[in-house]
Amino acid sequence: MQIDIxxxxxxxxxxxxxxxxxxCSSGHLGLPLGCADIGAVLYGAGGLRYNPAAPQWLNRDxxxxxxxxxxxxxYSWLHISGYHLSLEEVKNxxxxxxxxxxxxxxxxxxxxxxxTGPLGQGIGNAVGFALSGKHAAAKFNTADHTIFxxxxxxxxxxxxxxxxxxxxxxxFAGHNKLDNLILIYDSNDVTLDAMADQTQSEDAQAYFTSQGWDAVTIDGHDFAAINDAVSKAKANDNGKPKVIIAKTxxxxxIPEVEGTAAGHGEGGAKFAEAARKGLGLPxxxxxxSDEVRAHFADVAKASAAEYQAWEDNFAAWSTANPKLAAELKGDLPADLISSIPEFDAGTNAATRASGGTVMxxxxxxxxSLVSGSADLYGSTKNYIKDGGDFGPDNFGGRNIWFGIRExxxxxxxxxIAYDGIxxxxxxxxxxxxDYMRGSIRLASLAKLPVTYIFTHDSVGVGEDGPLTNQ
Ligand SMILES: Cc1ncc(C[n+]2csc(CCOP(=O)(O)OP(=O)(O)O)c2C)c(N)n1
Known part of the structure; x- marks a missing residue:
């Protein structure tokens, strides 16, 4: 690893x-400054598999x-690593x-x-991406070709x-053994208003371990330690999601604010000039610098070669498995709407039961449809018959048992929707x-094609109860 660069x-x-x-006198300095060393390893030392020239690469990390x-x-790392994000846009x-x-x-x-922005949601999104990755590997990888x-x-x-x-x-991730998931916890003991010990006292390592995760604590400014933790997390397919608790x-x-709640937002910006000098920036x-740009050009070149090898493999897989390739493309059948069963207005049937038939x-x-329920399949009627249950013994299963976690x-x-597969x-x-309002609002903002199936509360009477017309 080239620690100097x-x-x-x-x-x-x-x-x-x-x-x-x-x-712009606005924004949050704390995280970008505290996690810069982590970013350098992720984007500049092979932590992440990405190709800035093919940002939609299906097998990217x-x-x-x-x-x-x-x-x-x-934005800094996307710019430095050569994604389509100009310096002008960073200035904007x-x-x-x-x-x-x-x-x-x-x-x-x-x-x-x-x-992202509403805290916590991104962790949930990452679990969705991990589920999508496991499901894709189970459905599309073959004995001859690993696509995902x-x-x-x-x-x-x-x-x-x-x-x-x-x-x-x-x-959910621990229970379902999503070992393709790696959280990096920027553990800096500070939140917005105060030091974190004002509001929390949990033992993060013990907490994650209790959830079926592998947890390791490192110095988040030690390049070798970050690299080692990331490489080990990627290499260990042991059925456990991983968390790297990085003390930062x-x-x-910005010495005037670093390590304190004043460092969280834009408070340190007024010390910009001194900070730039202190960091040794011109x-x-x-x-x-040209040297940094050259390093990231090399990284991009290496990832382009890896990408090309994957593309060749993908082409061979597509030829060998035309049905799977068509399925991965995910085009909807032209007769989808006309194929949906119709019901006479006068039929005496619960709408959720009709919904189940439509499902x-x-x-x-x-x-490509996956169908989950928060422990209410019996009432929501959206269980895909013969679809199998998603889980560590069957990542190809299409029914997702979310538990009572709306x-x-x-x-x-x-x-899953962001991933798009x-x-x-x-x-x-x-x-x-309303328990899931935050996520629904984000789905709306991000224009995500998520389908929600919300049925009437049968107040525990079950499918044979009296609410047959609801
Ligand atoms: C759901 C939600 N509540 C409140 C906020 C406002 N907010 C933004 S950052 C922050 C503090 C976050 O602390 P931490 O995750 O430790 O970030 P750091 O201080 O390390 O940057 C708060 C309360 C938010 N973005 N989302």
Whole structure:
């Protein structure tokens, strides 16, 4: 590992964040500065598998910035690593209509995998991506060809971990043994208003371990330790999701605020000039050196070669498996709507029962449809017959048992939808839809094609109860 050049890149990424946030007097310095060394390893030392020239590569590693407030982390690294995000757009940070909105927005910026900002959701989205990756591998990989073996990364802080939605999804991932998932926990002991010990006292390592995860704690500024933890997490297919608890200094590089709650937001921006000097940056703002650009050009060249090898393999797989290749394309049958059963208005049937009949028909026509329920299949009637149950013994199963985790279900469905390979649906009683409102709102903002099946609360009477006309 070339620590010297990675260190320079991390310093320059810090510089981009300082300059962008200083320019608009708004934003969050804490995460981009505290996690710059992690970013350098992910984007500059083979941590992440990506090809900036093919951002939609099906087998790329996915990266979700769950702490979306730290968006300048993502924009700096996307720019430095050669994604289609110009320096001009970095300079336009937080300007109306720019490719660099205050929080990452899916569809606005190439390389942004998910709309994040509401804390905790990104962790849930990452679990959805991981589920999608496992399902894709089970459905499409063959004895001769591995098409999918990607890893899913999410970077999050204390705030994401305090949110209930994250806890629901972490439990789901551990239970379902999603070992393709790697969380990097920016553990800097600071939230927004205060030091984190004002509001939390849990033992993160013990917590994750209790959820069936592998947890390791490292110094988040030690390049070798970060690289080692990431490589080991990627190599270990042991049925456990991984969390790397990285101890970092929030706002590192601005001595007046680093390590304190004042380092979280834009408070440090007023010290920009001194900070740039202290970091050894030149007077030129928004500076990225030729050496750093050359290093990332080399990284891009190597990933282009890896990408080409995958493309060749993919082409051979497509030729050998035309049916699977057509299925992966996911085109909907032209007669989908006309194939859906119709019901006479006068039929005396519960609408959820009719919905179940429709579900069976659609599931047959659309093999990419997956159908989950928050422990209410018996009432929501959306269980795909012969679809199998998704789980560690059958990642190809199409029925997802979310457990009584409605909000988690919403965030995970969003992750599946962001990934775009499968069509996500989740079900519960309409009366519980408010439990998942945060995720539904994000699905709406990000224009995600998630299907919700909300039925009437049968108040425990079950399918044979009196509510047959509801
Ligand atoms: C659901 C939700 N509640 C509140 C906020 C406002 N908010 C943004 S960042 C933050 C603190 C997050 O702390 P942490 O994750 O530790 O981030 P760090 O201070 O390390 O950058 C808060 C409360 C939010 N973005 N989302």
């Amino acid at each position: 990675l260190s320079q890149a991390a310093t320059q990424a810090r510089g981009l964040a300082i300059d962008a946030i200083h320019a 996915r990266f979700v910035l769950s702490g979306g407030h730290g968006s300048m982390f993502l 940070f937080r300007q109306l209509g720019s490719e660099t909105p205050g929080h990452p927005e899916f569809g606005d910026t190439v390389g942004v995998e998910a709309t 073996d990607q890893h899913i990364f999410a970077l999050h802080g204390d705030g994401c971990l305090q949110e209930g939605v994250a806890k629901e999804c972490i439990a 200094t929030i706002g590192k590089g 007077e030129e703002t928004f500076y990225v 069976q028909s659609v599931a047959q026509s659309v093999p 909000h988690g279900m919403g965030a995970i469905c969003n992750g 499968f069509k996500a649906s989740g079900a519960t009683f309409l009366v519980f839809a």
